[in-house]
Amino acid sequence: MSRARLLDGVDALSAADPDLAAVVTRFGPPPLWARRPGFATLVQIVLEQQVSLASGRATFGRLRDAWGEVTPERFATLTAAQVRSAGVTRQKTSYCLGIARQIVDVTLDVRRLGRTDDDAARRRLVEIRGIGPWTADIYLLMALGRPDVWPDGDLALATAAQQVKRLRRRPDTERLRRLATSWAPWRAVAARILWHHYLSTRDG
Template sequence: METIQIKGPYNFDLVLDRLSIDPLNHVNLENRSVKVPLLFENEPVVAEVKATGTTLAPEFVIEGTVGRWKEKADQRLAEIFQWHVPLESIAEHFKNTDLKEIFNTHYGTPIVLDFSPYSCLVKCIIHQQLNLAFAHTLTERFVKTFGFEKDGVWFYPLPEKVATLKVEDLRELQFSGRKAEYVIGIANEIVNGNLNFEEMKNKSDEDIFKQMIKLRGVGPWTVQNFLMFGLGRLNLFPIADIGIQNALKKLYQLEAKPTLEEMETFSKGWEPYLSYASLYLWRSIE
């Protein structure tokens, strides 16, 4: 067991609330904890993160079966939960903007990454053009059919496994033919060494965008969401996202969804934290 203290604010209860939307996440709201699947050199370990502090004085207890991977697990958990991001400075940045009230309401809400860049990308592709409920259902079928479980926690199937699948295997789960091709294609890119998530951590957003947009099934929305929730980049604003459009419509009391030009106008002054603007706008309508 290990205890970690970080600088507040950090609202872990809102983190758990958002994580609990995904049925694959092992969240215990009453216990204020989540079990996190981690993979190191294809060895699965499970770490449990439990909040024991408050929003202003955040403290966490880390337990689990991390064994010899403790140091790497600690680093990865800090990355996933973005414990290094200065949320107080970000909230201060938005005090003189139209998002002030939303930031006050959801004070201390961090961006939390998907548990692996690979699962983030796969989930983005599966979720494309689907309502949220069915998107979660389809992702759950995919993981529970081809993935594996440890300590009650589900792991996404390894790329090596997915690369061996046929389109028909995913069609049986109600994937569309194209979506099945995209997921299998991504796995092949990883297996063949053309897609390396560790190398991406040292690349610019622009370079990653140029690389990923060439992949079948990957459009601007997918890349932006991957940069935000796969790699934790701070300055992404997916203007094509329906949720953000609806949040802006509500915030500015518009009769129709905002145009792209209006969205660009609204977002002036939100840089370099556009990702946080996006997150808090999503929160405002969830």
């Protein structure tokens, strides 16, 4: 997704949803938050599972500092102990080493994911141990730039939606999914607007 396409989505959502429009008026359009497709981004998203973004990024930074560029070829030569020495949990170490081996063995072609539709790419990703629906959707949203992906189970989105929509309680996954249907075909842009609200209100 380009910056221009993001802004097209912001304009469409602002015209259709006054609550999202209010966020954009207050804080401006959201960042693109794009990541480079490939193994390193998959690793970083795995490291961000169930922890803060800052914690996940810090762990990824320690990996990079210790072993250089995070590539599947380099990662596949590391032992579990070497990966864990950078502060990666035992479980996430197993996940990341498994992903590296699949790419090196050519059982996973990450470049092909960019040429498939959303459902096919998601299905292939969730076949991989350690990659669930949230991780797959974040990869589609940020690395592949898909405009209509909605990451179920994202707590920051639920918190932001509660505030933006003035709900009595934080919506569960099913309610938030139903709410997000009104933002199609720009659900990934709506997610960025809500994340933008979440980060802007938390920081200030």
